[in-house]
Amino acid sequence: MKSEELYALLRRRGVLWPTAEIYGGAQGLYDYGPLGTALKRRLEDAWTAWFVGRSPDYYRIEPSVIVPEAVVRASGHLENFTDPEISCDRCGAHFRAETVLEKVRPEGVDGLAPNQIEEVVRANGLRCPSCGSTTLSVPKPFNLMFDLPFGVGRDERAYLLPETAQASYLAFARMWEVGRKALPLGVAVVGRVFRNEIAPRQVLFRMRAFTQAELQIFFDPAEPPGHLGPRAEELVPVLRADRREQGATDTQLVAARDLVAGGLPEFYVDHLVHMLRFLRDVLGYPAERLRFFEKSEKERAFYNRIQFDAELELESLGGPKEVGAVHYRGDYDLGRHGAASGKDLSVSRPSGRVVPHVLELTFGVDRNLWALADTHLRQDGDRTVWKLPSYLAPVPVGVFPLIAKEHRAYAERLVADLAVAGVEAAYDEASSIGKRYARMDEAGTPFCVTVDGGTVGDGPERDTVTLRARDSKAQERLPATALAARIAPTLRPPRPGPG
Amino acid sequence: MKSEELYALLRRRGVLWPTAEIYGGAQGLYDYGPLGTALKRRLEDAWTAWFVGRSPDYYRIEPSVIVPEAVVRASGHLENFTDPEISCDRCGAHFRAETVLEKVRPEGVDGLAPNQIEEVVRANGLRCPSCGSTTLSVPKPFNLMFDLPFGVGRDERAYLLPETAQASYLAFARMWEVGRKALPLGVAVVGRVFRNEIAPRQVLFRMRAFTQAELQIFFDPAEPPGHLGPRAEELVPVLRADRREQGATDTQLVAARDLVAGGLPEFYVDHLVHMLRFLRDVLGYPAERLRFFEKSEKERAFYNRIQFDAELELESLGGPKEVGAVHYRGDYDLGRHGAASGKDLSVSRPSGRVVPHVLELTFGVDRNLWALADTHLRQDGDRTVWKLPSYLAPVPVGVFPLIAKEHRAYAERLVADLAVAGVEAAYDEASSIGKRYARMDEAGTPFCVTVDGGTVGDGPERDTVTLRARDSKAQERLPATALAARIAPTLRPPRPGPG
Numbered sequence: 001m002k003s004e005e006l007y008a009l010l011r012r013r014g015v016l017w018p019t020a021e022i023y024g025g026a027q028g029l030y031d032y033g034p035l036g037t038a039l040k041r042r043l044e045d046a047w048t049a050w051f052v053g054r055s056p057d058y059y060r061i062e063p064s065v066i067v068p069e070a071v072v073r074a075s076g077h078l079e080n081f082t083d084p085e086i087s088c089d090r091c092g093a094h095f096r097a098e099t100v101l102e103k104v105r106p107e108g109v110d111g112l113a114p115n116q117i118e119e120v121v122r123a124n125g126l127r128c129p130s131c132g133s134t135t136l137s138v139p140k141p142f143n144l145m146f147d148l149p150f151g152v153g154r155d156e157r158a159y160l161l162p163e164t165a166q167a168s169y170l171a172f173a174r175m176w177e178v179g180r181k182a183l184p185l186g187v188a189v190v191g192r193v194f195r196n197e198i199a200p201r202q203v204l205f206r207m208r209a210f211t212q213a214e215l216q217i218f219f220d221p222a223e224p225p226g227h228l229g230p231r232a233e234e235l236v237p238v239l240r241a242d243r244r245e246q247g248a249t250d251t252q253l254v255a256a257r258d259l260v261a262g263g264l265p266e267f268y269v270d271h272l273v274h275m276l277r278f279l280r281d282v283l284g285y286p287a288e289r290l291r292f293f294e295k296s297e298k299e300r301a302f303y304n305r306i307q308f309d310a311e312l313e314l315e316s317l318g319g320p321k322e323v324g325a326v327h328y329r330g331d332y333d334l335g336r337h338g339a340a341s342g343k344d345l346s347v348s349r350p351s352g353r354v355v356p357h358v359l360e361l362t363f364g365v366d367r368n369l370w371a372l373a374d375t376h377l378r379q380d381g382d383r384t385v386w387k388l389p390s391y392l393a394p395v396p397v398g399v400f401p402l403i404a405k406e407h408r409a410y411a412e413r414l415v416a417d418l419a420v421a422g423v424e425a426a427y428d429e430a431s432s433i434g435k436r437y438a439r440m441d442e443a444g445t446p447f448c449v450t451v452d453g454g455t456v457g458d459g460p461e462r463d464t465v466t467l468r469a470r471d472s473k474a475q476e477r478l479p480a481t482a483l484a485a486r487i488a489p490t491l492r493p494p495r496p497g498p499g
Numbered sequence: 500m501k502s503e504e505l506y507a508l509l510r511r512r513g514v515l516w517p518t519a520e521i522y523g524g525a526q527g528l529y530d531y532g533p534l535g536t537a538l539k540r541r542l543e544d545a546w547t548a549w550f551v552g553r554s555p556d557y558y559r560i561e562p563s564v565i566v567p568e569a570v571v572r573a574s575g576h577l578e579n580f581t582d583p584e585i586s587c588d589r590c591g592a593h594f595r596a597e598t599v600l601e602k603v604r605p606e607g608v609d610g611l612a613p614n615q616i617e618e619v620v621r622a623n624g625l626r627c628p629s630c631g632s633t634t635l636s637v638p639k640p641f642n643l644m645f646d647l648p649f650g651v652g653r654d655e656r657a658y659l660l661p662e663t664a665q666a667s668y669l670a671f672a673r674m675w676e677v678g679r680k681a682l683p684l685g686v687a688v689v690g691r692v693f694r695n696e697i698a699p700r701q702v703l704f705r706m707r708a709f710t711q712a713e714l715q716i717f718f719d720p721a722e723p724p725g726h727l728g729p730r731a732e733e734l735v736p737v738l739r740a741d742r743r744e745q746g747a748t749d750t751q752l753v754a755a756r757d758l759v760a761g762g763l764p765e766f767y768v769d770h771l772v773h774m775l776r777f778l779r780d781v782l783g784y785p786a787e788r789l790r791f792f793e794k795s796e797k798e799r800a801f802y803n804r805i806q807f808d809a810e811l812e813l814e815s816l817g818g819p820k821e822v823g824a825v826h827y828r829g830d831y832d833l834g835r836h837g838a839a840s841g842k843d844l845s846v847s848r849p850s851g852r853v854v855p856h857v858l859e860l861t862f863g864v865d866r867n868l869w870a871l872a873d874t875h876l877r878q879d880g881d882r883t884v885w886k887l888p889s890y891l892a893p894v895p896v897g898v899f900p901l902i903a904k905e906h907r908a909y910a911e912r913l914v915a916d917l918a919v920a921g922v923e924a925a926y927d928e929a930s931s932i933g934k935r936y937a938r939m940d941e942a943g944t945p946f947c948v949t950v951d952g953g954t955v956g957d958g959p960e961r962d963t964v965t966l967r968a969r970d971s972k973a974q975e976r977l978p979a980t981a982l983a984a985r986i987a988p989t990l991r992p993p994r995p996g997p998g
Binding site for chain 1: 512513516518519520521522525526528529530531532533535536537539548552555558559560561562563564565566567569570593645646647648649650657659666669670672673674676677678679691693695707708836839840842844911912914915918919920921925926929987991994997
């Protein structure tokens with residue numbers, strides 16, 4: 001589906017809509033409705049099970065989204081978290097430099113200095129995208145953070161978190177005390193972050209407030225975390241930076257062991273594979289649409305030693321889009337916060353005092369929610385079916401009375417019984433069973449249960465119901481009391497195996 | 500326990516700590532660590548099961564925490580969401596008027612106009628609490644909202660949500676379309692809200708960013724939601740406004756039916772009882788420490804027609820503290836947003852077009868997390884035991900190898916197997932079994948499992964483990980494979996019965 005079509009469907013079904021919709025919306029802000037809220041929750045749970053569940057020394061925390069200025073000064077965000085912005089002196093509109101240069105430089109402006117951007121503008125006689133005049137300003141850095149007047153005097157400055165990672169770095173010293181005082185130590189956050197984007201767009205892909213799921217793994221560089229073990233033969237789809245510089249644009253399938261032989265650290269490749277398996281096996285993205293896009297030294301943030309972005313080809317957005325990334329950040333983060341706070345963030349190791357290095361696994365929750373719609377919502381004849389795995393389905397079960405008046409009481413009790421057994425079900429009595437199936441198919445519900453005359457009667461079908469599976473359309477008759485045991489195990493997200 | 504003692508314990512165990520602790524913290528901001536994050540999550544789930552689970556027409560949504568200015572102008576927050584503030588002309592310190600007047604007016608300043616507050620200051624010769632001089636300013640209103648420079652020109656204003664309720668009102672029109680187009684319709688939000696408090700204090704009781712769980716029930720005043728039914732005889736602890744005005748301070752136990760006979764609407768009393776049962780039966784607060792404190796017309800916000808605050812006597816804070824409330828807000832909210840947005844928020848009803856009324860059930864998640872520590876953490880001889888119900892316990896199960904070297908592999912596999920079965924367990928091999936029990940007791944863990952020589956041997960105890968219950972201290976031997984089925988049902992929060 002095209003982006004507009006997909007967005008219209010998600011809006012109609014109450015998955016999401018623009019914030020303050022009755023006031024005309026607010027650029028770059030969205031509200032999740034009932035289906036979106038449940039899907040987002042399950043996506044976050046699946047991420048947590050897969051990434052945080054990998055080690056008993058990995059923990060999830062919930063930090064404040066406001067931090068004092070000292071934090072973003074030390075992290076470098078105050079100085080560097082900027083996008084080059086160009087405004088029009090005539091009409092007053094503001095643009096990301098990338099947008100103004102789009103036609104002549106589709107690869108973006110990463111790595112260009114403001115004067116280089118200006119040169120491109122002049123050389124090509126670029127005009128204001130809004131009013132068409134040639135009165136474009138000199139590019140200047142625009143800080144993407146939201147600042148707050150903090151405290152009563154409104155004289156302190158505080159900032160909304162621009163990335164969850166900072167909160168994990170701040171927590172390291174406390175988590176070292178709370179945990180086993182052992183490395184690797186993982187600190188994960190699933191939480192909101194905020195960026196005053198110059199040009200929010202593509203719905204959930206560039207928002208002003210969004211949810212990240214990030215795991216920071218603190219480790220001793222002398223004992224890096226992770227070995228490939230049985231994952232050595234896994235084929236990883238990569239587009240390497242050196243090949244790109246020679247003009248290549250095709251994805252190669254390279255065995256994990258060969259990536260290591262080619263110079264990438266084993267622990268890093270191990271986490272690429274772990275991310276790949278999450279995207280492909282847990283979320284169910286088609287393997288052929290996935291690739292790991294390596295950022296060159298010029299393209300990546302200076303503190304990142306290695307960076308591969310996980311990209312997914314999206315029909316709705318017409319190309320590969322970043323949905324996650326693996327960053328090897330070295331000791332930059334704890335080094336900076338240690339120096340700025342005056343708190344020694346090194347820890348005692350066999351080799352002496354060590355400032356832990358950081359491997360960051362990052363994942364965009366909203367983007368992936370959109371991607372789950374893009375990749376899993378399909379036309380199947382005249383049905384629109386959202387083929388979500390059961391453990392991601394917002395509503396796992398639909399319960400229908402065949403005839404509302406006669407079977408309502410039984411069906412409602414069944415919904416309550418399933419809830420008590422940990423299986424959430426939605427009751428629906430409106431229109432024909434076929435239409436109810438169709439509504440549930442579109443909402444991603446994997447199981448539908450119908451209560452009928454046999455269920456409430458005295459014959460051999462008493463207390464049995466019809467269970468219909470979304471994907472196979474198979475129907476079967478079974479005791480109502482057997483439903484929970486049948487369905488509940490499919491609702492738990494996969495966890496990584498040992499090793 | 501006293502507040503400082505309780506806070507020290509919670510901090511040491513990694514339940515929570517001040518935000519940016521290594522920088523000296525940030526006033527009124529806290530981060531939740533692993534235990535706090537899990538407890539908060541379960542508390543939110545229990546709230547959702549109890550309140551949103553009461554009707555298939557009640558839904559949970561996840562809105563943006565940033566809203567455009569038009570929203571807070573219409574809601575009245577721009578004009579009225581203020582605290583009277585007094586500053587000192589000499590030392591520059593700022594105070595809530597309440598704080599300056601504390602000794603002469605312990606009942607607070609609700610309902611006093613700025614000139615009345617000033618009169619109290621002058622009449623009593625009050626001095627600056629910080630420098631002691633008599634140079635206190637005239638009280639002036641201080642708006643508690645955080646405003647953001649929004650957009651590239653930084654010329655639009657946006658605000659951090661001061662209460663989740665507004666997001667539900669904004670969503671009403673969309674939810675009407677998405678739902679069954681029927682009243683009552685419930686829209687719940689569990690989410691962060693933000694207030695630039697003049698004087699944050701009492702740890703989780705006055706924070707600058709905190710989590711509310713709120714359910715807005717939209718209803719037709721001709722058909723109000725809820726009947727007492729079997730709840731008519733429930734004794735509700737109340738302190739009525741009229742009795743307070745006559746000087747009474749004692750809580751009365753009044754049957755629900757008598758509150759109705761005395762003039763409160765039945766639907767309102769029904770929700771008081773529902774809230775009471777949640778606090779007493781689900782969260783397990785001692786009944787004798789709970790009361791519903793009625794706000795008089797003068798004390799409550801002008802749009803509230805009826806307001807009872809749920810208060811809990813807290814040892815740590817030395818008195819009754821608000822932990823939730825039931826507000827009958829009439830048609831104020833949809834009326835204001837309808838007029839300001841130009842969108843007709845009335846709906847078609849048998850009696851014609853009706854602007855729905857709102858009953859608001861509000862609950863402070865952080866405050867209740869603190870309250871669960873205050874009320875459930877106990878000294879039992881030399882044990883410190885956090886007697887949380889299983890469905891609220893951050894870590895439901897501890898798994899211990901009796902001898903790490905010999906039983907580790909089995910115990911680790913057991914942790915993984917329990918996780919797959921939906922039961923989260925923590926592995927602990929450090930120090931004696933007794934010390935491990937003690938650590939788990941303090942963390943609120945209801946079940947501990949020990950793997951020993953019998954478990955891994957070839958004798959009759961093969962594949963059996965010892966299960967120890969926190970509260971009874973009873974131990975029993977059972978097959979490892981039977982654990983999940985024994986424990987899982989205790990982890991699901993109670994749901995309201997039918998009717």
